[in-house]
Amino acid sequence: MKDNASSLFQQNENCWQTSLASYATPLIDGANYYSALHSAICKAQRSIFIVGWDIDSRIRLLRGDEEKNASAPSVISDLLKWKAEQHENIKIYLLRWDSSLAFFSQREMWAKEVWDNKTPDNVQTTLDSTIPMGGSQHQKVVVIDDEIVFSGGMDVSTNRWDTREHLVEHPDRVGPDGPHGPLHDVQVLTSGPIVESFGQLVRWRWDRISEQKAIPFDSSSTPLQEVPPSWPKHFPPTMENLPCALARTIPFMDGVEPVQEVRRMLLDLIAEAERFIFIENQFTTRQEIAEALNKQLKAHPGLQVVIVSSYEPKGKFESEAYWASRIDFKRILEAGIDKNRVKMTYSTLTNQLGDSTQKRVHSKVMSIDDRYLVIGSSNISNRSMSLDTEVDLIFAADTEQNKQDIVKVRDDLLAERTGRSIEQIEEIFNTPDPLGNLLSGQQPHRYQLAEVEDTQFTSKAWQPVFSSLSDPEKPLIAPIQMANGKVVGVGNPKQKTIVFLMAALLVLVLGGLVFWAAHSIPWLSADNLEQFLQDTRGTMWVIPTICLVYVVAGLLFFPVTVLSLAVAAVYGPIWGPIYGMMGALISSAMMFGLGHIMGSKGLRKLGGAKVQAVDEKFKNSGVVGVAVIRLLPVAPFSLVNLVAGISSIGLMQFLAGTFLGMFPPMIAKGLVGDSLGKIFSDPTPQAIGYLVGGIACWILMIFVSQKLARMYQLKKAQNG
Numbered sequence: 001m002k003d004n005a006s007s008l009f010q011q012n013e014n015c016w017q018t019s020l021a022s023y024a025t026p027l028i029d030g031a032n033y034y035s036a037l038h039s040a041i042c043k044a045q046r047s048i049f050i051v052g053w054d055i056d057s058r059i060r061l062l063r064g065d066e067e068k069n070a071s072a073p074s075v076i077s078d079l080l081k082w083k084a085e086q087h088e089n090i091k092i093y094l095l096r097w098d099s100s101l102a103f104f105s106q107r108e109m110w111a112k113e114v115w116d117n118k119t120p121d122n123v124q125t126t127l128d129s130t131i132p133m134g135g136s137q138h139q140k141v142v143v144i145d146d147e148i149v150f151s152g153g154m155d156v157s158t159n160r161w162d163t164r165e166h167l168v169e170h171p172d173r174v175g176p177d178g179p180h181g182p183l184h185d186v187q188v189l190t191s192g193p194i195v196e197s198f199g200q201l202v203r204w205r206w207d208r209i210s211e212q213k214a215i216p217f218d219s220s221s222t223p224l225q226e227v228p229p230s231w232p233k234h235f236p237p238t239m240e241n242l243p244c245a246l247a248r249t250i251p252f253m254d255g256v257e258p259v260q261e262v263r264r265m266l267l268d269l270i271a272e273a274e275r276f277i278f279i280e281n282q283f284t285t286r287q288e289i290a291e292a293l294n295k296q297l298k299a300h301p302g303l304q305v306v307i308v309s310s311y312e313p314k315g316k317f318e319s320e321a322y323w324a325s326r327i328d329f330k331r332i333l334e335a336g337i338d339k340n341r342v343k344m345t346y347s348t349l350t351n352q353l354g355d356s357t358q359k360r361v362h363s364k365v366m367s368i369d370d371r372y373l374v375i376g377s378s379n380i381s382n383r384s385m386s387l388d389t390e391v392d393l394i395f396a397a398d399t400e401q402n403k404q405d406i407v408k409v410r411d412d413l414l415a416e417r418t419g420r421s422i423e424q425i426e427e428i429f430n431t432p433d434p435l436g437n438l439l440s441g442q443q444p445h446r447y448q449l450a451e452v453e454d455t456q457f458t459s460k461a462w463q464p465v466f467s468s469l470s471d472p473e474k475p476l477i478a479p480i481q482m483a484n485g486k487v488v489g490v491g492n493p494k495q496k497t498i499v500f501l502m503a504a505l506l507v508l509v510l511g512g513l514v515f516w517a518a519h520s521i522p523w524l525s526a527d528n529l530e531q532f533l534q535d536t537r538g539t540m541w542v543i544p545t546i547c548l549v550y551v552v553a554g555l556l557f558f559p560v561t562v563l564s565l566a567v568a569a570v571y572g573p574i575w576g577p578i579y580g581m582m583g584a585l586i587s588s589a590m591m592f593g594l595g596h597i598m599g600s601k602g603l604r605k606l607g608g609a610k611v612q613a614v615d616e617k618f619k620n621s622g623v624v625g626v627a628v629i630r631l632l633p634v635a636p637f638s639l640v641n642l643v644a645g646i647s648s649i650g651l652m653q654f655l656a657g658t659f660l661g662m663f664p665p666m667i668a669k670g671l672v673g674d675s676l677g678k679i680f681s682d683p684t685p686q687a688i689g690y691l692v693g694g695i696a697c698w699i700l701m702i703f704v705s706q707k708l709a710r711m712y713q714l715k716k717a718q719n720g
Contacts, residue, residue, distance in 0.1 A: 005371040005396035006243035008272065014264040015245035017200075021395065022192025023227055023237035026375065026409050028416070030161040032235065033154050033187045034061040039232035040144045041079055042072050046218060048080070048092045049143040049202040053136060054157035055096045056108045056176070057118055063161065063172035076156050077118040084120045091122055091215050093206055097137030098127035108176075110596075113650060126210045130253045132475030135387035139248075140187070140377050141202055146218040147228035149198040151393050152187035152375045153282075153364045159183060160362070164416060166447065168349065168357045184280075184347070186363040186413075188375040188393060189235065190244075191228050197246050201391065208254070239405040242395045249378065249390035251475070262378045262392050263385040267292050269368050269394070274300050276434060278367045278410050280308040280417075283379040284344070285325035285471055290332035297337050304341050304435040305333070308417055308449065311346040311358035313457055320466035322381070324458045329380075340436055345449040347417050352445050359447065364392070367410040370403040372396055382473045414438065419446025542571075543582065550583030554591050560584065560637040564666060577666035581659065584666075588641045588658050595645020626657020 002008050009018045027033040038061040041048060057077035062070055073079045080092055096111060108114060115125040128137045142150040154160060159180040162173055166182035173179060199217045206214045227237060250259035270277070270292045277293070284290075284307060297303050309326070313319035330344050347359040366374040376392025378384040397403040411425040418425075418438055428437045442448040469476070546567060553563050567583070568576035626649070630640075644654045 002272065004398050005272075005402075006245075006398050008268055008372075008396065009243075009245040009394070013261070014268050015247045015261050015394070016259070017197045018243070018245045019194040019197050020192055021190040021194045021242045021244050021393075022225060022240065023231070024188060024190045024239040024242060024395070025235055025237050026412075027150070027152075027154075027187045027189055027235065028413070029164050029166075029184060029186075030154060031063065031163045033150070033185070034059075034156075034161060035066060036189060036232040036235045037142060037150060037156075038062055038070070038072070038074070038079065039234065040142075040148060040150075040230050041083055043230040043232075044083060044090060044144050045087060045230075046090060046145045047143070047215060048083070048090070048145075049095075049141070049199075049206070049214070050093070050156070051095045051137075051139050051141045051202050051205055052155045052157070053097050053138050053140060054107060054155045055094050055111070055115075056155075056157050057111075057114050058108065058176040059156050059158070060161075061156075077115065080123055081119045084122045088122065092119075092124065093202070093214055094123065094125040095137075095202070095206055095209075096125070096127055097131065098129035109593075110651070124210070124212060126206070128205070128209055130209060131389065132251050132253065132387065134469070134472045134474075134476035135251050135383060136389075138377050138384065138388040139201075139205070139391045141198055141391065143195065143198050143202050144230045145228070146195060146199050147230045148189060148191045149195050150187050150189055151198065151377075151391065152185070153362055153377055154185045154187045160185065166347075166349070166357075166359050166416075168351055168355045181360060182349075182357055183360040184363055184416075186280075186365050186375055189232070190393070191231060191237075194244055194246075194393075201246070201248075205389075208256075238408070239395075240401075241399075242402055242405065243398050244396065245394045247376075247392045247394060249384060249386065249388060251387050251389065258386070260386055262376070262390050263288075265392065265394060266366070266374075266378075266380075269366065269372050269374070270296050272371065273303055273368045275302060275304070275369050276367075276429070277303070277305045277369075278308075278365075278414065279306070279380070280361055280363050280365045280413065281380045282309065282362050282364065283322045283326075283381045283384075283471075284309055284329045285322055285381045285467075286385055287328060287332055288385075289380050290329045293333055293342075294335055294337065297341060304433075305343070306435055306438065306449075307344045308361060309344070309346060309452070310361045311348065311452070316462075317466055317470045319458045320460075320462040321470035323454045324460045324463035325467055325471065326452070327454050327458070327460065330452070330454075340433075343435060343439065343449075344452045345417075345439075346452055347447050348450050349447045350445065365413065367406060370397060370407045373406040373409055382467075382471045386473050387475065417447060417449050419443045419448060543579065546579045546583045547586045550587040551590050554587035554638045554641065560587075568666075577663070580666050581663055584637075584662055585655055585658060587638075588644075588655060589651065591638050591641030592645040592651055592654055595642035597645070623653050623657040623660065626654055627661035630658055630661025 006018070009015050011018060027036050055076075057075075059076045060067065060074045061076055061079065062074040067074045073082050080094075084090060084092055094115060112125050112127050115123070119125075131137055140152060140155050144150075158175040158177055160183060161175065162183045163170065166184065167173075168182075169179075173182075196217060196219070203214045203217065231237075245265075247261040247265040248259050249262045250256060252258050266289060270289070273296050277296075293305055297305065313323045326344070333344070334342055347361070348356065349359070350356045364374075364376050364378055366372075373395040374392050376390065376394075378388075378390040378392050384390050395402070395406060397406050407429075408422070411422050411429070414420075415422045415425045419442060420428075425438075428434050431437050439449055550560075550563065553560070564580045564584070567580040570576065571579055626644070
């Protein structure tokens with residue numbers, strides 16, 4: 001065991017930087033964190049950085065009387081808008097993960113567009129799409145005025161708010177998606193020299209993906225020995241002068257060297273334990289950690305371990321990946337150990353009315369004896385050790401006061417878990433068997449710890465499949481390395497085979513889908529489409545039918561030219577182009593959204609440099625570039641829509657370019673109408689006239705569209 005606890009910290013090995021937290025206080029559960037965050041934002045004067053897995057614009061930070069009596073808005077987007085307008089010189093930066101399809105139901109759609117629309121220009125939003133496929137942006141950090149930092153396990157996201165009572169039902173525990181159950185999480189608020197380390201981290205994250213660089217760190221803030229002005233007054237510091245370190249997980253991202261400081265730190269911390277390890281974590285699947293705990297238990301017969309996690313999984317991915325793997329973790333952890341020395345538990349309550357609930361654990365906390373305390377973003381999972389971006393804050397006890405502060409946090413959390421007071425927990429740790437006494441004598445109608453039994457949730461039959469997708473160690477698709485705009489290699493050579501197989505699989509799936517559609521959908525032909533549309537003429541179903549047909553045709557990559565000709569032939573030279581344009585815009589928006597959802601998790605990883613080149617064209621030429629691609633269709637209609645969804649162009653710009661580029665040929669097809677199909681078989685003067693007129697109109701509209709598009713771009717540049 002180290003004489004000074006902080007001597008365990010080794011920069012560039014198990015941590016990134018070592019520092020000091022002049023002041024700190026844990027913020028336990030969402031109600032406390034959101035309230036403190038609201039207060040700090042209200043006090044901000046110079047800058048706000050928010051980095052998160054999610055930053056949902058709809059979240060209410062305050063509830064109940066606190067919300068009614070607040071002088072500033074409660075909803076996070078309204079609050080930041082209010083602050084940005086109140087202080088025009090303040091800079092606010094929001095960095096959120098550009099998430100995958102797997103979290104579609106949990107996330108706010110069009111996040112960047114929503115934030116840009118709701119906030120003024122001094123609030124900047126960017127989505128990080130550089131994380132390798134299968135990984136996520138999982139750091140949760142807020143830096144206010146370069147004076148204080150919030151870090152830990154909590155995002156400003158749905159289903160996070162709860163009080164420390166964790167009632168079976170709570171009228172204020174309602175989010176944008178409706179009511180949710182009890183949820184436990186932990187964030188920590190710090191100030192002092194540690195703020196500069198976090199300030200460097202959030203600026204590095206921002207500057208590497210945003211064209212507009214963040215303002216430099218403000219070193220002229222409050223003296224380090226004082227509590228900063230932005231500190232929330234109703235959450236006074238509970239810990240002072242703690243040595244600390246930052247440990248990160250950084251995957252391979254666009255030339256960035258991978259970092260596994262979190263993994264090394266956890267292994268080194270476990271090797272220091274002698275009496276008691278307390279862990280609460282959302283997931284426990286990393287077998288290497290289970291092996292380290294088991295080894296330390298065998299080396300120190302007096303050591304005890306308690307792990308607190310959630311009771312039941314949410315969905316198939318959790319049950320077959322995380323809960324199935326938790327069975328393996330538990331088996332490895334307990335191997336050859338007296339079962340009374342180690343317990344994997346969940347927190348449960350049955351109230352006086354007989355209503356039962358289990359607390360969902362989202363926190364990432366570990367304490368080692370009275371010497372170390374970890375509060376971070378990392379789960380004890382494969383992905384958190386190597387594939388996600390993570391940051392943990394580790395406190396070390398070099399003094400007796402440091403030890404008392406760390407023990408108090410542990411005791412406070414265990415008191416909540418077991419329905420006891422902090423004083424009762426202190427007494428339990430003065431006994432020879434603290435773990436046994438924690439689990440015995442728990443009071444009815446209060447929260448209790450119960451041992452997990454995960455075989456009821458999974459047979460483990462699908463564990464290899466779901467674990468490889470949901471909790472991988474390596475990217476599902478190896479990152480593509482670029483140099484001077486060219487592909488020079490794949491980030492992980494061992495996974496080139498996976499890249500090839502997945503690309504081939506995608507081609508086969510798309511090809512099979514098109515083949516099936518062509519042979520299995522009777523109406524999917526030009527003649528049948530025309531007859532189908534003909535049946536809707538003169539009815540109220542004209543517009544809905546056309547929009548539906550265009551959307552389905554877009555999903556099936558059906559040629560838009562064939563469809564537009566059919567619409568023009570049925571509805572004539574006036575309404576044909578109008579209806580066709582409406583359908584094309586609806587289909588474009590839908591496919592754009594699908595491409596946006598796939599994002600870096602799909603098209604960009606498979607398309608590589610070619611997709612990146614199209615993205616650059618969209619980004620550099622905006623509306624004009626879209627219009628040109630539409631006028632000179634160098635790629636299929638649906639493919640252009642998908643690629644646009646992962647590009648840097650906004651939806652409205654894309655739709656404007658689509659309209660300007662597609663409306664001229666729509667008019668041409670409307671003028672030609674049903675004569676186009678007969679021009680060679682029966683070239684009447686009328687048919688020839690329609691054809692010539694359509695072509696002339698097409699050329700004229702190309703010229704006019706280009707002029708209008710350039711005027712639009714010039715006006716935008718002047719306003720920007």
